[in-house]
Amino acid sequence: MQFQQLQYFVAVAETRHFTRAAELVHVAQPSLSQQIRSLERELGADLFLRARGNITLTDAGEALLPLARRILADADTARQEVQELAHLRSGRVRLGATPSLCTGLLPDVLRAFHDRYPGIRLMIEEGGSHDLVRELARGALDLALVVLPLPAPAPALTTVELLREDLVVVSSPDARRPGRGRTVRIADLEGERMVMFRHGYDLRELTVAACRAEGFEPDFAVEGGEMDAVLGFVRAGLGVAVVPDMVARRAGGDLRVTPLARPGLSRTIALAHRSDVAPPRAARELQRMLLR
DSSP states (O other): OOHHHHHHHHHHHHHSOHHHHHHHHTSOHHHHHHHHHHHHHHHTSOOEEEETTEEEEOHHHHHHHHHHHHHHHHHHHHHHHHHTTTTTOSOEEEEEEOHHHHHHTHHHHHHHHHHHOTTSEEEEEEOOHHHHHHHHHTTSOSEEEEEESOSSOOTTEEEEEEEEEEEEEEEOTTSOOSSSSSSBOGGGGTTOEEEEEOTTOHHHHHHHHHHHHTTOOOEEEEEEEOHHHHHHHHHTTSOBEEEEHHHHHHTOTTSEEEEBOTTOOEEEEEEEEESSSOOOHHHHHHHHHHHO
8 A cells, every 4th residue: 555545545535537537646647546546456446436426435535535635644654754853944834723712812913923933834723622632633724723622532632731721701891781780690691692602512501501500591692703703893882792711811901800700700711732643842842832
């Protein structure tokens, strides 16, 4: 089995078309087809069902695809590691983070990293912890900032707790202040119109669970937004939202920020990477800066 054959196989699996796959990997279509057939002989199984205008994976192809993607990702990581040995003057870091962390925690850290290593490309992927864990496992990310506990057991990942982040309630300065004083209880949010994040957002699950623990269902004025949209809807007076304190402080003075009464709500942020593969050197340097 050759590395190049796996590249050709993944290209066909993703495009479902031999000619487009050949164009993608810059090889003549007959050569690509010959290498795929050679790979099938080596494995003793057909990888594709070939019909005119319709290419689908066989069971053997479905089994091979995630393994091939991981092999290619690991080889790419090895290539990047070697290239980065020249004093981190080139290379990349693929970092995943939840949208709220991209808004609150990351800007200052990434600015410091970029100032120190201007030749390193920073590739950021926003997503919920569940999606980021999946991308880490398949080798598409070097590091990810995730919310603990993880949505599902992930024995192939190493996590290091980074910080515990308090949550606060934000509202429009023109609207009535939620609660009865300088703090607000979760129970005070009963009957308040709320701006809620989309499904899959860690903050959505945390807020809804806290409301249910107080015996009520939150009343959504608007739902389905990302962080910037949620803050914008709150500014417009559509409702209140529960967001990380770090995000609220960076949002500017056009939002009223009300702390939650004790015991309040918080979430634990961790830095995660695959246990079976060490992150590339540039990623390890970013990891060091984040943990510092």
